[in-house]
Every structure is written in C-alpha cells, then in structure tokens.
Amino acid sequence: MARINDNYLKLQAGYLFPEIGRRVSEFTTANPDAKVIRLGIGDVTKPLVPAVLEAFHQGVDEMADAATFHGYGPEQGYDWLAQIIIDKAYKPRGVELKTTEVFISDGSKCDSSNILDIFDLGNKVAIGDPVYPVYNDTNVMVGRSGNADDKGYYEGLVYMPCTEENGFNPEFPAEKVDIIYLCCPNNPTGTVATKEQLKAWVDYALTNDAIIFFDAAYEAFITEADIPHSIYEIDGAKECAIEFRSFSKTAGFTGVRCGLTVIPEELLGTTEKGEKYSFNKLWNRRQTTKFNGVSYPVQKAAAAVYSDEGWAQVKEIIDFYMENARIIREGLTAAGIACFGGVNAPYIWLKTPGGMSSWDFFDKLLNECFVVGTPGSGFGPSGEGYFRLSAFGERENVETAVQRIKDKWGK
Numbered sequence: 001m002a003r004i005n006d007n008y009l010k011l012q013a014g015y016l017f018p019e020i021g022r023r024v025s026e027f028t029t030a031n032p033d034a035k036v037i038r039l040g041i042g043d044v045t046k047p048l049v050p051a052v053l054e055a056f057h058q059g060v061d062e063m064a065d066a067a068t069f070h071g072y073g074p075e076q077g078y079d080w081l082a083q084i085i086i087d088k089a090y091k092p093r094g095v096e097l098k099t100t101e102v103f104i105s106d107g108s109k110c111d112s113s114n115i116l117d118i119f120d121l122g123n124k125v126a127i128g129d130p131v132y133p134v135y136n137d138t139n140v141m142v143g144r145s146g147n148a149d150d151k152g153y154y155e156g157l158v159y160m161p162c163t164e165e166n167g168f169n170p171e172f173p174a175e176k177v178d179i180i181y182l183c184c185p186n187n188p189t190g191t192v193a194t195k196e197q198l199k200a201w202v203d204y205a206l207t208n209d210a211i212i213f214f215d216a217a218y219e220a221f222i223t224e225a226d227i228p229h230s231i232y233e234i235d236g237a238k239e240c241a242i243e244f245r246s247f248s249k250t251a252g253f254t255g256v257r258c259g260l261t262v263i264p265e266e267l268l269g270t271t272e273k274g275e276k277y278s279f280n281k282l283w284n285r286r287q288t289t290k291f292n293g294v295s296y297p298v299q300k301a302a303a304a305v306y307s308d309e310g311w312a313q314v315k316e317i318i319d320f321y322m323e324n325a326r327i328i329r330e331g332l333t334a335a336g337i338a339c340f341g342g343v344n345a346p347y348i349w350l351k352t353p354g355g356m357s358s359w360d361f362f363d364k365l366l367n368e369c370f371v372v373g374t375p376g377s378g379f380g381p382s383g384e385g386y387f388r389l390s391a392f393g394e395r396e397n398v399e400t401a402v403q404r405i406k407d408k409w410g411k
C-alpha cells in the first residue's frame with residue numbers, strides 16, 4: 001500500500017477558520033435576527049473594475065476566433081505583462097528589472113509555497129509569529145520540521161516574535177538561518193517596515209548568507225510616502241531577496257488568480273559541491289516543468305490594472321478600503337482600544353481590552369456586538385491577546401460595527 005506523506009499529519013487541523021465558522025453559525029442559529037457583520041476574512045468585497053473587466057472580456061473574445069486564439073503561452077507569463085509590471089510598478093520606484101526576472105503565476109499563495117521546491121531541505125527557515133499560516137504549514141508539509149510543541153511552535157523552524165515591544169518588526173533570528181520570510185505590509189498585524197528597518201534586514205541577509213522571501217501582497221495599500229513597496233528599493237536586495245506580489249488584494253483578483261514572483265539574476269545559492277548557482281534558472285526550470293502559465297484572458301485583465309484608466313479605478317477601491325481602515329482604527333482608538341496597522345494595510349491589529357484572550361474577545365464581540373473578526377492567537381502564539389479586523393467590507397457595515405464596539409467599550 002502506498003505510504004502517505006507523514007509530514008501532513010504533523011499539521012494542526014485547519015483550526016482557525018472552521019472554528020470561527022462553527023461559532024458564527026451556532027450564534028446565528030440561536031439569534032436569527034441579529035445582523036452579523038463579518039470583518040474576519042482576508043478577502044476583498046468589491047467587484048473587478050470596468051477597465052479590467054473590459055480587457056478580460058476582450059481576452060475571452062480573442063479566444064473565440066482562430067485568428068486571435070491563444071493556446072499554451074509562456075510558462076513564465078507573457079513578456080508584455082511582465083514589461084508593464086516593470087514599467088508601472090517597479091521603475092517609478094527606482095527598481096530596474098528584466099522581464100526574465102519576473103515570473104507571472106496564478107497567485108502568490110502557490111508561489112510562496114512552490115518556491116520551497118528549489119531550496120534544499122537542510123536550509124534553516126525563520127518566520128514571523130504571528131504569521132500568514134501558509135509559510136509555516138508549507139515548511140511542515142515538505143518535511144522541514146518536527147512536531148509542534150504545546151504552544152504551536154514546530155521543532156526545527158525558527159520563530160521571530162512580532163510584538164508591541166518591537167513594533168511588530170521582528171528581531172533578527174536567534175540562530176543562523178538560511179531563509180527569512182518577511183511579509184510587508186504585514187498580514188495579520190497590518191504594520192510595515194521602514195526603509196531603515198528593511199535595509200537592516202537586507203544587510204543582515206547579505207552578512208549572514210541568508211535569503212529573504214519578501215511577500216508584498218499588500219504593497220498597493222501603502223499610503224505613507226517613505227515606506228518601500230519593494231524590497232529591491234534597498235541596495236543589495238537583488239543579491240538576497242525573492243519578492244512575491246499578487247493582483248488578489250490590489251485589484252480584486254482573489255477569484256481570478258494572478259500573481260508574480262521576482263527572482264533577480266544576481267540571486268545565487270550554492271550547490272552540494274559549493275559552487276554558486278542561479279535561483280532564477282532553477283525557478284525557470286521548475287515553472288516550465290510543473291506549471292503551464294496563467295490563462296490569456298487573465299493576463300490581459302492583469303495588464304489592464306496598470307493602464308491609466310484601470311489604475312485610477314483600482315486606486316479608488318484601495319482608497320475606499322483604506323478609508324474603512326481609518327474608520328475602524330480611529331473608532332477603536334476612541335473606544336480606548338489600542339490598535340496597530342490600518343495605515344498602510346487593510347488590517348487592524350487590536351489589543352484585546354482588559355487582557356482578554358483572543359478567543360474570549362471573539363465570543364464577546366460576536367455575542368454583544370454581532371461582529372466577526374479573527375482571533376490573533378490563530379496566527380501564532382505571539383498573537384494571543386490580539387485580534388484582527390479586516391477593512392474589506394461595505395462602508396455601512398464598517399460604520400455600524402465600529403459604532404457597536406464604541407457603544408460597548410467606549411464608556
């Protein structure tokens with residue numbers, strides 16, 4: 001009989017979102033008239049913008065005619081899309097890239113997982129705590145860890161606590177590591193790293209021969225002018241960093257699927273014999289073998305995000321979400337609840353009032369304010385005592401939720 005990948009059994013059952021769902025449905029069954037407002041999910045709520053939709057439709061129409069039909073495209077994505085991304089998203093920030101360094105994909109959840117294919121299992125990995133759970137679980141799945149301890153830390157992985165004390169910008173790992181995951185702007189804390197902080201990470205990586213996996217899924221939500229959008233804005237980053245980006249949150253592509261990974265030619269690793277080798281070459285080999293590219297209409301739609309018209313429309317929605325974030329952040333602050341993030345990211349990370357546990361606060365918020373959020377402890381042990389609210393939602397719902405929280409705690 002075939003043997004399973006036992007590493008999967010080390011994973012704690014997908015506990016967080018099913019448990020939230022269970023508690024919410026129990027509540028709504030018992031209170032059918034309560035108008036529950038969901039600010040828990042990390043999914044967008046606004047539809048695709050008109051310019052994107054038009055390009056998407058055109059792409060589909062081209063597929064209907066033999067003269068304009070597209071079959072398999074380049075596994076790395078169409079050159080024209082990579083060039084538009086370079087011209088519109090990187091060049092204006094002083095970052096020069098070649099199209100061969102930009103790999104278009106069906107999203108950055110897959111990329112940030114699949115990237116592990118081209119790294120030896122012996123590499124030591126450091127991740128934040130709290131963290132986007134994908135980084136942790138995919139490393140467990142490939143067999144880089146032992147079992148989890150009582151707190152939820154896996155043996156063999158290095159955790160970097162992100163706390164109020166360090167401003168949610170973690171300290172350097174306590175031991176020598178080879179790979180460091182940074183998510184900036186951060187999910188779940190909504191916080192960002194300054195140019196100086198990112199420079200310290202790049203310098204650290206260069207000095208310690210480590211590679212940074214930089215997840216920039218929320219870069220489009222940055223509002224403060226001096227916060228870097230790309231790690232390549234920092235000198236030396238091309239020698240030590242891979243960057244992941246996604247159209248998901250930027251342009252509402254969560255259900256359309258398009259993202260990208262940048263691997264600069266300068267980024268090198270070592271072979272078993274100690275010779276240097278290009279990660280760009282390896283990723284190209286990986287993608288051409290295991291991936292067949294993103295559909296043509298989706299890439300047309302993605303290109304339209306960066307047209308003048310498309311970007312203006314997309315930006316309007318981002319501004320709308322960030323206004324939600326401001327309303328939540330200022331409302332909570334007025335209610336005497338300490339909160340973080342929400343300035344350069346669509347997430348507000350709040351400290352539970354009175355030192356309540358994350359799950360106790362979840363229950364209280366649901367039962368007394370009819371508002372659903374995400375318990376911070378679900379993102380890692382250091383998330384205990386914190387709670388995530390998402391700025392994705394309708395304005396009226398956000399305002400009502402904030403008012404209910406103010407009525408409950410703001411006295």
Ligand SMILES: *Cc1c(COP(=O)(O)O)cnc(C)c1O
Binds near residue numbers: 110217249
């Ligand atoms: C939503 C999100 C992504 C994007 O994932 P896709 O697969 O591109 O939809 C990546 N990283 C983080 C931290 C996210 O929250």
